[in-house]
Amino acid sequence: MTLAILIAISLMWLPVGLLFLGYGEAKGTGAICAFVGICVVVGAFVNAVQGDAFTAGLLFAHGLLYCVVAYALLAGLTSMASVGNVSLTVAIVSFIYMLLYYHVKGSGYFTLACAGYTVLTLEVWLNAYGKLSAKLLAWSLIIWVPVGLYIPAFLLLSGKPLPF
Numbered sequence: 181m182t183l184a185i186l187i188a189i190s191l192m193w194l195p196v197g198l199l200f201l202g203y204g205e206a207k208g209t210g211a212i213c214a215f216v217g218i219c220v221v222v223g224a225f226v227n228a229v230q231g232d233a234f235t236a237g238l239l240f241a242h243g244l245l246y247c248v249v250a251y252a253l254l255a256g257l258t259s260m261a262s263v264g265n266v267s268l269t270v271a272i273v274s275f276i277y278m279l280l281y282y283h284v285k286g287s288g289y290f291t292l293a294c295a296g297y298t299v300l301t302l303e304v305w306l307n308a309y310g311k312l313s314a315k316l317l318a319w320s321l322i323i324w325v326p327v328g329l330y331i332p333a334f335l336l337l338s339g340k341p342l343p344f
Contacts, residue, residue: 182235185223186333192216192246193321193329199253200318210253217246234280238294241273245301264308271301289332289342296328 192213199209220243228236248266257263278294281287303320306312335342 181223181226181230182232182239183333183337185220185239186329188216188219188223189242189246190325190329192249193325196249197318197321197325200314200321206253206256210250213246213250213253217243217248217250219243220246234285238273238277241270242297245270260308264305267301267304267308271298271305274298274301287342288344292344293328293332296324300324300328 195204195209195212198204199206220239224236224239224243227233227239245263245266248263251257252260252263274294274297278291278298281294282291300317300320303312303317307314307317332342
Protein backbone atom coordinates (compact mmCIF):
# COMPACT_ATOMS: atom_id res chain seq x y z
CA MET A 181 0.00 0.00 0.00
CA THR A 182 2.71 2.49 0.97
CA LEU A 183 4.56 2.05 -2.33
CA ALA A 184 1.43 2.84 -4.33
CA ILE A 185 0.94 5.91 -2.14
CA LEU A 186 4.43 7.11 -3.07
CA ILE A 187 3.37 7.04 -6.72
CA ALA A 188 0.17 8.93 -5.87
CA ILE A 189 2.19 11.60 -4.05
CA SER A 190 4.15 12.24 -7.25
CA LEU A 191 0.83 13.26 -8.83
CA MET A 192 0.85 16.18 -6.42
CA TRP A 193 4.52 17.15 -6.15
CA LEU A 194 5.14 17.52 -9.86
CA PRO A 195 2.08 19.73 -10.53
CA VAL A 196 2.85 21.89 -7.47
CA GLY A 197 6.43 22.29 -8.70
CA LEU A 198 5.19 23.24 -12.16
CA LEU A 199 2.68 25.68 -10.63
CA PHE A 200 5.51 27.41 -8.78
CA LEU A 201 7.35 27.68 -12.11
CA GLY A 202 4.31 29.39 -13.64
CA TYR A 203 2.70 26.41 -15.37
CA GLY A 204 -0.83 25.47 -14.38
CA GLU A 205 -3.33 27.18 -12.15
CA ALA A 206 -4.06 27.08 -8.45
CA LYS A 207 -7.53 25.53 -8.37
CA GLY A 208 -6.69 22.57 -10.61
CA THR A 209 -3.48 21.99 -8.69
CA GLY A 210 -5.42 22.33 -5.44
CA ALA A 211 -7.83 19.64 -6.61
CA ILE A 212 -5.08 17.08 -7.19
CA CYS A 213 -3.53 18.06 -3.85
CA ALA A 214 -6.88 17.32 -2.19
CA PHE A 215 -7.27 13.95 -3.89
CA VAL A 216 -3.71 12.94 -3.05
CA GLY A 217 -4.01 14.21 0.52
CA ILE A 218 -7.16 12.17 1.06
CA CYS A 219 -5.56 9.07 -0.50
CA VAL A 220 -2.49 9.42 1.72
CA VAL A 221 -4.58 9.83 4.88
CA VAL A 222 -6.74 6.82 3.92
CA GLY A 223 -3.55 4.88 3.18
CA ALA A 224 -2.24 5.81 6.61
CA PHE A 225 -5.40 4.40 8.19
CA VAL A 226 -5.00 1.20 6.15
CA ASN A 227 -1.37 0.85 7.23
CA ALA A 228 -2.35 1.41 10.86
CA VAL A 229 -5.12 -1.20 10.68
CA GLN A 230 -2.69 -3.65 9.05
CA GLY A 231 -0.32 -3.19 11.99
CA ASP A 232 2.19 -0.78 10.46
CA ALA A 233 1.77 2.19 12.77
CA PHE A 234 5.36 3.24 12.06
CA THR A 235 4.70 4.00 8.40
CA ALA A 236 1.19 5.26 9.15
CA GLY A 237 2.58 8.08 11.30
CA LEU A 238 4.71 9.46 8.49
CA LEU A 239 1.85 9.12 6.01
CA PHE A 240 -0.59 10.90 8.33
CA ALA A 241 1.77 13.85 8.74
CA HIS A 242 2.35 14.26 5.01
CA GLY A 243 -1.25 13.52 4.00
CA LEU A 244 -2.60 16.19 6.30
CA LEU A 245 -0.03 18.67 4.96
CA TYR A 246 -1.21 17.90 1.42
CA CYS A 247 -4.81 18.58 2.51
CA VAL A 248 -3.75 21.94 3.95
CA VAL A 249 -1.93 22.81 0.71
CA ALA A 250 -5.08 21.82 -1.19
CA TYR A 251 -7.23 24.09 0.95
CA ALA A 252 -4.84 27.01 0.52
CA LEU A 253 -4.83 26.65 -3.26
CA LEU A 254 -8.57 26.05 -3.59
CA ALA A 255 -9.49 28.89 -1.23
CA GLY A 256 -6.99 31.29 -2.78
CA LEU A 257 -5.33 32.16 0.51
CA THR A 258 -3.17 35.25 0.21
CA SER A 259 -0.93 34.25 3.10
CA MET A 260 0.66 30.82 3.09
CA ALA A 261 1.86 31.14 6.70
CA SER A 262 -0.55 28.46 7.94
CA VAL A 263 0.73 26.06 5.29
CA GLY A 264 4.26 26.97 6.33
CA ASN A 265 3.53 26.28 9.98
CA VAL A 266 2.09 22.84 9.22
CA SER A 267 5.04 22.18 6.93
CA LEU A 268 7.50 23.05 9.71
CA THR A 269 5.78 20.51 11.95
CA VAL A 270 5.97 17.87 9.19
CA ALA A 271 9.67 18.71 8.76
CA ILE A 272 10.24 17.89 12.42
CA VAL A 273 8.31 14.63 12.06
CA SER A 274 10.25 13.72 8.90
CA PHE A 275 13.54 14.46 10.68
CA ILE A 276 12.58 12.12 13.52
CA TYR A 277 11.67 9.45 10.95
CA MET A 278 15.03 9.98 9.26
CA LEU A 279 16.75 9.23 12.57
CA LEU A 280 14.53 6.21 13.20
CA TYR A 281 15.14 4.78 9.73
CA TYR A 282 18.87 5.17 10.28
CA HIS A 283 19.21 3.99 13.88
CA VAL A 284 16.29 1.57 14.29
CA LYS A 285 15.15 0.31 10.90
CA GLY A 286 18.59 0.27 9.27
CA SER A 287 17.29 1.46 5.90
CA GLY A 288 19.83 3.72 4.22
CA TYR A 289 17.56 4.60 1.32
CA PHE A 290 14.57 5.51 3.47
CA THR A 291 16.92 7.51 5.69
CA LEU A 292 17.87 9.47 2.56
CA ALA A 293 14.23 9.78 1.52
CA CYS A 294 13.20 11.17 4.92
CA ALA A 295 16.16 13.57 4.83
CA GLY A 296 14.82 14.79 1.50
CA TYR A 297 11.29 15.08 2.88
CA THR A 298 12.72 17.09 5.79
CA VAL A 299 14.48 19.49 3.43
CA LEU A 300 11.42 19.85 1.18
CA THR A 301 9.08 20.62 4.05
CA LEU A 302 11.58 23.11 5.48
CA GLU A 303 11.68 24.73 2.04
CA VAL A 304 7.87 24.98 2.02
CA TRP A 305 8.03 26.67 5.43
CA LEU A 306 10.70 29.10 4.26
CA ASN A 307 8.81 29.83 1.04
CA ALA A 308 5.60 30.51 2.98
CA TYR A 309 7.43 33.23 4.90
CA GLY A 310 9.15 34.70 1.84
CA LYS A 311 12.61 33.38 2.78
CA LEU A 312 13.00 30.99 -0.19
CA SER A 313 12.08 31.51 -3.82
CA ALA A 314 9.21 29.59 -5.34
CA LYS A 315 11.51 28.61 -8.21
CA LEU A 316 14.00 26.86 -5.90
CA LEU A 317 11.16 25.06 -4.11
CA ALA A 318 9.69 24.05 -7.47
CA TRP A 319 12.92 22.51 -8.69
CA SER A 320 13.44 20.74 -5.37
CA LEU A 321 10.01 19.14 -5.67
CA ILE A 322 10.56 18.16 -9.30
CA ILE A 323 14.00 16.67 -8.66
CA TRP A 324 12.85 14.81 -5.57
CA VAL A 325 9.97 13.07 -7.41
CA PRO A 326 12.23 10.40 -8.94
CA VAL A 327 14.64 10.21 -5.98
CA GLY A 328 12.20 10.11 -3.08
CA LEU A 329 9.13 8.64 -4.74
CA TYR A 330 9.70 6.76 -8.01
CA ILE A 331 12.93 4.93 -7.20
CA PRO A 332 11.74 3.35 -3.94
CA ALA A 333 8.22 2.69 -5.23
CA PHE A 334 9.05 1.15 -8.58
CA LEU A 335 12.08 -0.82 -7.39
CA LEU A 336 10.26 -2.35 -4.43
CA LEU A 337 7.04 -2.93 -6.40
CA SER A 338 9.07 -4.85 -9.01
CA GLY A 339 10.72 -6.96 -6.32
CA LYS A 340 14.14 -5.36 -6.64
CA PRO A 341 16.12 -4.09 -3.65
CA LEU A 342 16.81 -0.43 -2.94
CA PRO A 343 20.24 0.88 -4.03
CA PHE A 344 21.45 1.02 -0.41
